[in-house]
Amino acid sequence: MIRCERNGVVFYEFETLALYPQVLHAIFTRIGGKSSEPFCSLNVGQWVGDEPTAVQANHDLIFQTLGIQPGQVVTAHQVHGARVAIAEAAQQDTIIPATDSLISQRRGVALLLRFADCLPLMLYDPQRQAIALAHVGWRGCLAGVAVNTLAEMGRAFGCEPRDMLAGLGPAIGPCCYEVGPDVLTGVEQALGGNGGLLLAQPDGTTHLNLPAAVRQQLQEAGVQKIEDSGLCTHCHTTEFFSHRAEKGRTGRFAAILALRE
Numbered sequence: 001m002i003r004c005e006r007n008g009v010v011f012y013e014f015e016t017l018a019l020y021p022q023v024l025h026a027i028f029t030r031i032g033g034k035s036s037e038p039f040c041s042l043n044v045g046q047w048v049g050d051e052p053t054a055v056q057a058n059h060d061l062i063f064q065t066l067g068i069q070p071g072q073v074v075t076a077h078q079v080h081g082a083r084v085a086i087a088e089a090a091q092q093d094t095i096i097p098a099t100d101s102l103i104s105q106r107r108g109v110a111l112l113l114r115f116a117d118c119l120p121l122m123l124y125d126p127q128r129q130a131i132a133l134a135h136v137g138w139r140g141c142l143a144g145v146a147v148n149t150l151a152e153m154g155r156a157f158g159c160e161p162r163d164m165l166a167g168l169g170p171a172i173g174p175c176c177y178e179v180g181p182d183v184l185t186g187v188e189q190a191l192g193g194n195g196g197l198l199l200a201q202p203d204g205t206t207h208l209n210l211p212a213a214v215r216q217q218l219q220e221a222g223v224q225k226i227e228d229s230g231l232c233t234h235c236h237t238t239e240f241f242s243h244r245a246e247k248g249r250t251g252r253f254a255a256i257l258a259l260r261e
Protein backbone atom coordinates (compact mmCIF):
# COMPACT_ATOMS: atom_id res chain seq x y z
CA MET A 1 0.00 0.00 0.00
CA ILE A 2 0.97 3.64 -0.38
CA ARG A 3 1.10 5.76 2.81
CA CYS A 4 -0.29 9.25 2.28
CA GLU A 5 -0.62 12.32 4.50
CA ARG A 6 -2.82 15.35 3.89
CA ASN A 7 -3.07 18.13 6.50
CA GLY A 8 -1.91 15.73 9.20
CA VAL A 9 -4.46 13.05 8.31
CA VAL A 10 -2.71 9.77 7.45
CA PHE A 11 -4.27 7.18 5.14
CA TYR A 12 -3.27 4.33 2.85
CA GLU A 13 -4.08 3.59 -0.78
CA PHE A 14 -3.79 0.29 -2.65
CA GLU A 15 -1.12 0.50 -5.34
CA THR A 16 -3.37 -1.30 -7.83
CA LEU A 17 -6.44 0.91 -7.26
CA ALA A 18 -4.37 4.12 -7.23
CA LEU A 19 -3.65 3.50 -10.96
CA TYR A 20 -7.33 4.15 -11.80
CA PRO A 21 -8.17 7.87 -11.67
CA GLN A 22 -11.91 7.11 -11.64
CA VAL A 23 -11.56 5.29 -8.30
CA LEU A 24 -11.45 7.30 -5.08
CA HIS A 25 -10.33 5.23 -2.12
CA ALA A 26 -8.59 5.43 1.24
CA ILE A 27 -8.03 3.37 4.32
CA PHE A 28 -7.56 5.86 7.10
CA THR A 29 -5.37 5.39 10.15
CA ARG A 30 -5.94 6.70 13.67
CA ILE A 31 -3.65 9.68 12.96
CA GLY A 32 -4.81 13.25 12.48
CA GLY A 33 -8.15 13.39 14.28
CA LYS A 34 -9.78 15.10 17.27
CA SER A 35 -10.54 12.30 19.75
CA SER A 36 -8.63 11.78 23.01
CA GLU A 37 -7.54 8.57 24.80
CA PRO A 38 -8.31 5.75 24.16
CA PHE A 39 -9.85 6.85 20.86
CA CYS A 40 -6.97 9.05 19.75
CA SER A 41 -7.40 10.37 17.43
CA LEU A 42 -9.20 9.76 14.12
CA ASN A 43 -11.98 7.55 15.52
CA VAL A 44 -15.11 7.13 13.39
CA GLY A 45 -16.77 4.55 15.68
CA GLN A 46 -20.06 6.01 16.92
CA TRP A 47 -20.87 3.32 19.47
CA VAL A 48 -17.52 2.87 21.24
CA GLY A 49 -17.96 5.51 23.98
CA ASP A 50 -16.21 8.42 22.30
CA GLU A 51 -17.48 12.02 22.40
CA PRO A 52 -20.06 12.45 19.59
CA THR A 53 -18.71 15.90 18.72
CA ALA A 54 -15.20 14.47 18.23
CA VAL A 55 -16.53 11.58 16.13
CA GLN A 56 -18.44 14.05 13.95
CA ALA A 57 -15.35 16.25 13.57
CA ASN A 58 -13.34 13.18 12.52
CA HIS A 59 -15.91 12.31 9.85
CA ASP A 60 -15.70 15.90 8.58
CA LEU A 61 -11.90 15.60 8.44
CA ILE A 62 -11.87 12.40 6.40
CA PHE A 63 -14.52 13.75 4.00
CA GLN A 64 -12.51 16.96 3.55
CA THR A 65 -9.36 14.90 2.98
CA LEU A 66 -11.00 13.09 0.06
CA GLY A 67 -13.05 16.06 -1.18
CA ILE A 68 -16.43 14.40 -0.67
CA GLN A 69 -19.65 15.68 0.88
CA PRO A 70 -21.36 13.94 3.84
CA GLY A 71 -24.49 13.58 1.69
CA GLN A 72 -22.63 11.28 -0.74
CA VAL A 73 -21.88 8.66 1.89
CA VAL A 74 -23.57 5.28 2.26
CA THR A 75 -22.66 3.29 5.35
CA ALA A 76 -23.98 0.26 7.20
CA HIS A 77 -24.62 -1.09 10.66
CA GLN A 78 -21.98 -3.83 10.69
CA VAL A 79 -22.91 -7.11 12.37
CA HIS A 80 -20.16 -9.60 11.32
CA GLY A 81 -22.64 -11.16 8.92
CA ALA A 82 -22.65 -12.02 5.23
CA ARG A 83 -25.38 -9.75 3.88
CA VAL A 84 -24.61 -7.57 0.84
CA ALA A 85 -26.52 -4.37 -0.01
CA ILE A 86 -26.57 -2.33 -3.22
CA ALA A 87 -25.81 1.34 -2.56
CA GLU A 88 -27.78 3.63 -4.88
CA ALA A 89 -28.39 7.37 -4.79
CA ALA A 90 -31.44 6.73 -2.59
CA GLN A 91 -29.22 5.24 0.13
CA GLN A 92 -26.90 8.25 0.30
CA ASP A 93 -26.75 9.83 3.74
CA THR A 94 -28.32 6.71 5.31
CA ILE A 95 -27.15 3.76 7.40
CA ILE A 96 -28.12 0.39 5.92
CA PRO A 97 -29.10 -2.03 8.72
CA ALA A 98 -27.40 -5.38 9.45
CA THR A 99 -25.01 -5.37 6.49
CA ASP A 100 -21.26 -5.96 6.13
CA SER A 101 -20.82 -5.47 2.41
CA LEU A 102 -21.78 -2.56 0.15
CA ILE A 103 -21.63 -2.66 -3.65
CA SER A 104 -22.30 0.09 -6.19
CA GLN A 105 -22.07 1.16 -9.81
CA ARG A 106 -23.33 4.66 -9.08
CA ARG A 107 -20.78 7.44 -9.58
CA GLY A 108 -20.49 9.74 -6.58
CA VAL A 109 -21.77 7.23 -4.03
CA ALA A 110 -19.09 6.92 -1.33
CA LEU A 111 -19.07 3.62 0.57
CA LEU A 112 -17.88 3.88 4.18
CA LEU A 113 -17.23 1.09 6.70
CA ARG A 114 -15.39 0.99 10.04
CA PHE A 115 -12.64 -1.33 11.28
CA ALA A 116 -10.48 -2.39 14.23
CA ASP A 117 -8.86 -5.79 13.39
CA CYS A 118 -11.45 -7.11 10.90
CA LEU A 119 -10.31 -6.98 7.31
CA PRO A 120 -11.31 -4.17 4.92
CA LEU A 121 -11.90 -5.78 1.52
CA MET A 122 -12.12 -3.55 -1.55
CA LEU A 123 -13.14 -4.80 -5.00
CA TYR A 124 -13.11 -2.89 -8.28
CA ASP A 125 -14.22 -4.14 -11.68
CA PRO A 126 -12.75 -1.83 -14.36
CA GLN A 127 -14.85 -3.54 -17.08
CA ARG A 128 -18.24 -2.96 -15.46
CA GLN A 129 -17.20 0.09 -13.41
CA ALA A 130 -18.42 -1.45 -10.16
CA ILE A 131 -17.06 -1.35 -6.62
CA ALA A 132 -17.48 -3.17 -3.33
CA LEU A 133 -16.38 -2.55 0.23
CA ALA A 134 -16.74 -5.33 2.81
CA HIS A 135 -16.00 -5.84 6.51
CA VAL A 136 -14.57 -9.33 6.98
CA GLY A 137 -13.84 -10.78 10.40
CA TRP A 138 -13.66 -14.51 11.07
CA ARG A 139 -17.44 -14.79 11.42
CA GLY A 140 -18.12 -12.95 8.17
CA CYS A 141 -15.35 -14.90 6.44
CA LEU A 142 -16.85 -18.25 7.44
CA ALA A 143 -20.36 -17.02 6.65
CA GLY A 144 -19.12 -16.15 3.15
CA VAL A 145 -19.36 -12.36 2.96
CA ALA A 146 -16.54 -12.13 0.37
CA VAL A 147 -18.07 -14.83 -1.82
CA ASN A 148 -21.54 -13.31 -1.48
CA THR A 149 -20.14 -9.93 -2.53
CA LEU A 150 -18.70 -11.39 -5.75
CA ALA A 151 -21.95 -13.23 -6.45
CA GLU A 152 -24.07 -10.13 -5.90
CA MET A 153 -21.80 -8.02 -8.13
CA GLY A 154 -22.26 -10.68 -10.80
CA ARG A 155 -26.01 -10.80 -10.40
CA ALA A 156 -26.61 -7.06 -10.14
CA PHE A 157 -23.92 -5.66 -12.44
CA GLY A 158 -22.75 -8.55 -14.64
CA CYS A 159 -19.26 -8.52 -13.07
CA GLU A 160 -16.88 -11.44 -13.63
CA PRO A 161 -14.39 -12.39 -10.87
CA ARG A 162 -11.54 -12.62 -13.42
CA ASP A 163 -11.91 -8.89 -14.18
CA MET A 164 -11.81 -7.83 -10.55
CA LEU A 165 -9.04 -6.12 -8.64
CA ALA A 166 -9.10 -6.96 -4.93
CA GLY A 167 -7.42 -5.15 -2.06
CA LEU A 168 -7.00 -6.66 1.40
CA GLY A 169 -6.43 -3.84 3.88
CA PRO A 170 -4.87 -3.71 7.35
CA ALA A 171 -6.27 -6.40 9.67
CA ILE A 172 -5.13 -8.53 12.58
CA GLY A 173 -2.41 -10.74 11.10
CA PRO A 174 -1.30 -14.36 11.47
CA CYS A 175 1.39 -13.08 13.87
CA CYS A 176 -1.23 -12.04 16.45
CA TYR A 177 -4.63 -13.61 15.82
CA GLU A 178 -5.00 -16.29 18.48
CA VAL A 179 -8.31 -18.13 18.05
CA GLY A 180 -10.28 -20.66 20.08
CA PRO A 181 -11.75 -24.08 19.30
CA ASP A 182 -14.98 -22.65 17.82
CA VAL A 183 -13.00 -20.79 15.16
CA LEU A 184 -10.72 -23.79 14.49
CA THR A 185 -13.70 -26.02 13.85
CA GLY A 186 -15.41 -23.39 11.72
CA VAL A 187 -12.34 -22.80 9.56
CA GLU A 188 -11.83 -26.53 9.03
CA GLN A 189 -15.48 -26.97 8.02
CA ALA A 190 -15.90 -23.85 5.87
CA LEU A 191 -12.47 -23.62 4.24
CA GLY A 192 -11.55 -27.27 3.99
CA GLY A 193 -8.72 -28.74 6.05
CA ASN A 194 -5.91 -26.48 7.17
CA GLY A 195 -4.13 -25.22 4.05
CA GLY A 196 -1.83 -23.05 6.16
CA LEU A 197 -4.68 -20.92 7.46
CA LEU A 198 -4.32 -22.25 11.02
CA LEU A 199 -0.87 -21.87 12.53
CA ALA A 200 0.14 -23.90 15.60
CA GLN A 201 2.23 -21.81 17.99
CA PRO A 202 5.08 -23.00 20.26
CA ASP A 203 2.94 -22.20 23.33
CA GLY A 204 0.17 -24.56 22.22
CA THR A 205 -2.22 -21.87 20.95
CA THR A 206 -3.37 -21.54 17.35
CA HIS A 207 -3.37 -18.44 15.16
CA LEU A 208 -5.65 -17.77 12.20
CA ASN A 209 -4.32 -16.19 9.01
CA LEU A 210 -7.45 -14.17 8.20
CA PRO A 211 -6.03 -12.37 5.12
CA ALA A 212 -4.96 -15.73 3.66
CA ALA A 213 -8.44 -17.17 4.32
CA VAL A 214 -10.08 -14.28 2.46
CA ARG A 215 -7.52 -14.57 -0.34
CA GLN A 216 -8.28 -18.31 -0.65
CA GLN A 217 -12.03 -17.62 -0.93
CA LEU A 218 -11.47 -14.94 -3.58
CA GLN A 219 -9.12 -17.15 -5.59
CA GLU A 220 -11.48 -20.13 -5.45
CA ALA A 221 -14.20 -17.83 -6.82
CA GLY A 222 -11.94 -16.81 -9.72
CA VAL A 223 -10.34 -13.53 -8.61
CA GLN A 224 -6.73 -13.40 -9.85
CA LYS A 225 -5.50 -9.89 -9.02
CA ILE A 226 -5.24 -9.52 -5.25
CA GLU A 227 -3.16 -6.96 -3.34
CA ASP A 228 -2.57 -7.76 0.33
CA SER A 229 -1.46 -4.86 2.53
CA GLY A 230 0.41 -7.23 4.85
CA LEU A 231 -0.23 -4.72 7.64
CA CYS A 232 -1.20 -6.14 11.04
CA THR A 233 -3.39 -3.82 13.10
CA HIS A 234 -2.39 -5.59 16.36
CA CYS A 235 1.33 -5.01 15.63
CA HIS A 236 0.80 -1.38 14.57
CA THR A 237 -1.42 0.28 17.19
CA THR A 238 0.40 3.59 16.64
CA GLU A 239 -1.24 3.66 13.19
CA PHE A 240 -4.41 1.55 13.54
CA PHE A 241 -7.07 0.80 16.12
CA SER A 242 -6.90 -2.83 17.29
CA HIS A 243 -9.84 -4.24 19.22
CA ARG A 244 -7.76 -7.21 20.38
CA ALA A 245 -4.54 -5.35 21.28
CA GLU A 246 -6.41 -2.63 23.15
CA LYS A 247 -8.75 -5.03 24.92
CA GLY A 248 -11.92 -3.64 23.39
CA ARG A 249 -11.36 -0.03 24.56
CA THR A 250 -10.49 1.58 21.27
CA GLY A 251 -11.87 3.35 18.22
CA ARG A 252 -12.54 2.42 14.62
CA PHE A 253 -10.72 3.57 11.48
CA ALA A 254 -12.55 4.29 8.25
CA ALA A 255 -12.31 2.77 4.80
CA ILE A 256 -13.91 4.71 1.94
CA LEU A 257 -14.40 3.66 -1.68
CA ALA A 258 -16.19 5.53 -4.46
CA LEU A 259 -16.39 5.97 -8.21
CA ARG A 260 -15.71 9.62 -8.98
CA GLU A 261 -18.50 11.69 -10.54
Ligand SMILES: [Zn+2]
Binds near residue numbers: 172173234235
Ligand atom coordinates in the same frame (compact mmCIF):
# COMPACT_ATOMS: atom_id res chain seq x y z
ZN1 LIG B 1 0.66 -8.88 14.34
